[in-house]
Amino acid sequence: MSLTAIRSTDQIKVEARQAQKDGGPYRCPGCGEGLTLKKGRVVTHHFAHRPPLTCAWGLGESAEHLEAKMAIHDALRADPAVTEVRLEAPVGDVAVADVLARIRGQWVAIEVQRSDLTAEQVARRTANCHALGVHVLWVALACPGLAGDRYSPRTWEKWLHFACYGRVYYWSHGQVVVPYHFDEHTLYVEPRHWFDRGDLRYGGGYERRSSRWRTPLQGRPAVISSHFQARRCPARRTKTMAVPACSLYIDRHPAWWTAAATV
Ligand SMILES: [Zn+2]
Numbered sequence: 001m002s003l004t005a006i007r008s009t010d011q012i013k014v015e016a017r018q019a020q021k022d023g024g025p026y027r028c029p030g031c032g033e034g035l036t037l038k039k040g041r042v043v044t045h046h047f048a049h050r051p052p053l054t055c056a057w058g059l060g061e062s063a064e065h066l067e068a069k070m071a072i073h074d075a076l077r078a079d080p081a082v083t084e085v086r087l088e089a090p091v092g093d094v095a096v097a098d099v100l101a102r103i104r105g106q107w108v109a110i111e112v113q114r115s116d117l118t119a120e121q122v123a124r125r126t127a128n129c130h131a132l133g134v135h136v137l138w139v140a141l142a143c144p145g146l147a148g149d150r151y152s153p154r155t156w157e158k159w160l161h162f163a164c165y166g167r168v169y170y171w172s173h174g175q176v177v178v179p180y181h182f183d184e185h186t187l188y189v190e191p192r193h194w195f196d197r198g199d200l201r202y203g204g205g206y207e208r209r210s211s212r213w214r215t216p217l218q219g220r221p222a223v224i225s226s227h228f229q230a231r232r233c234p235a236r237r238t239k240t241m242a243v244p245a246c247s248l249y250i251d252r253h254p255a256w257w258t259a260a261a262t263v
Pocket of ligand 1: 028029030031032033049055056057
């Protein structure tokens with residue numbers, strides 16, 4: 001699914017919400033195949049490929065994904081600090097940014113995370129933007145699990161958390177995102193005893209750090225055009241993750257999860 005298509009009659013890129021059913025034919029900006037205009041009442045108006053689906057353009061996008069990128073685009077377009085905004089715009093030869101915007105002179109690619117993207121794909125798209133001098137802001141879709149006292153981040157969330165210095169952004173509305181920090185989560189191991197060849201042994205009764213769970217700590221909601229700054233970041237790695245040199249768009253709020261921030 002995509003929000004834009006090329007109109008065959010004049011080769012102009014049009015948005016689904018402005019396009020008319022009889023104004024086509026429309027074709028895919030990625031593969032050139034014909035697209036069908038879908039104007040429903042529930043789902044955001046969009047273009048869809050006809051089966052069989054062989055094109056990667058707009059693959060894996062959900063109704064929530066379309067809604068988020070349309071809302072981010074519209075909010076940025078109405079913002080005086082933003083001089084250019086493009087929906088589903090190519091960045092280099094290989095990637096398409098969900099929203100590409102020029103915010104106070106900086107080019108920023110806003111990528112709304114698809115649930116099926118891997119950490120490797122996120123890393124590759126981030127590196128691709130860096131090579132072109134475009135800053136990237138990854139925005140995840142709101143996740144109900146974050147409201148609980150423990151959360152098991154997916155692999156790409158862990159990658160973004162590491163890349164963005166302990167923050168992952170979740171879309172709220174318009175150009176407002178809510179940052180989360182994933183803190184360590186401790187589990188209490190119940191005390192117990194058992195017999196080992198006639199000897200009584202004791203165990204448990206202590207806390208241990210969970211490898212699966214994290215404690216989600218919500219930060220202050222942040223507005224993309226006013227609370228973020230462009231940052232060039234060096235390559236970093238842990239035992240399990242590698243972040244290439246990258247240009248990120250990161251919020252300017254001080255860390256809200258450290259001891260200093262809570263007193
Ligand atoms: Zn296509």
